Amino acid sequence: MSKWSFSKDIAITVILFLSISFLSFAGPGEDYKKKLDTQNSTRETTENVSSFSKVKSDLPSDSSVSAEKQRDERISAALSASQVGKKEEQILLLLDHKLSLWDKKEGQYVKLKEWECGYGRNGLKAAEIRKEGDGTTPKGAFPISFAFGFAEKENTKLPYRQIKKNSVWSDEKGSYNQWVESNRYVSGEQLWNYKICYEKALAIGFNQNPVVYGRGSAIFLHIKAPDTWESSGCVTVEKSSMEELLTLVNEKVSIMILQNEEEIKAY
Known part of the structure; x- marks a missing residue:
């Protein structure tokens, strides 16, 4: 095995190790979940406001x-x-x-x-x-x-x-x-x-x-x-x-x- 190949393998191993460590610590799944939660919360708020507005519009005005x-x-x-x-x-x-x-x-x-x-x-x-x-x-x-x-x-x-x-x-x-x-x-x-x-x-x-x-x-x-x-x-x-x-x-x-x-x- 050449010196270059050995160094390349070490580099790949280090990168994989760091990636796995990062994923186990924070991970894209957690970020994605937070993003979804934010989107759902915004959508629910919008729907609630829209529903309230419809109910209010159906009621006779003062x-x-x-x-x-x-x-x-x-x-x-x-x-x-x-x-x-x-x-x-x-x-x-x-x-x-x-x-x-x-x-x-x-x-x-x-x-x-x-x-x-x-x-x-x-x-x-x-x-x-x-x-x-x-x-x-x-x-x-x-x-x-x-x-x-x-x-x-x-x-x-x-x-x-x-x-x-x-x-x-x-x-x-x-x-x-x-x-x-x-x-x-x-x-x-x-x-x-x-x-x-x-x-x-x-x-x-x-x-x-x-x-x-x-x-x-x-x-x-x-x-x-x-x-x-x-x-x-x-x-x-x-x-x-x-x-x-x-x-x-x-x-x-x-x-x-x-x-x-x-x-x-x-x-």
Whole structure:
């Protein structure tokens, strides 16, 4: 063996020894682990912040809660001061596509519940100029006359009528805008044919006192059709909303159908 080869072997052995000693003391595995720990900690912190931000963004802001509270307070004051509000114990209020129920407590109205709702395909129209078949829902304040549907009875404090095969809401001149039971054919809304919409419903006392022929008939608050919120003039809600509503309303309730809250004072 040459002197150079011997020296080379010694050098390699020394380098290997030093490398093994260094690895056993610190090692790249420990550094790598520390690096991973740092990365994981940073990622977890970022994810936690992101998750918290999402949760926070899903919560209503203080300003939106405050604005809604102020709006409810304005509506409460307006309902309490209105002529309808003074004589009733409850008000159903339709504003845009929201239907809310307000209960009078110590002379002031408090909102009990709010639901999504629909109405006539051609919008709202002042009750006194509305006409039969124009596809609008009458604006104004009207009593809720009674509840009706296909069940023999319902869990409600309102008077209740069961739909039979000969039940018709007439549009004939002699019995216009009235519920009629007749074995002969009567022109109007054949209630028996509307198994979904009239399963549970409320009769709105529009065009009742006095009855004006041609102004409109069969205006109800009923369950929406499966494929649309729109109607020919009635107010529509989800079935679950109607079920809940029936249990909450009492006999002294009217409905206000309005475009905006400023119109409450007119009634």
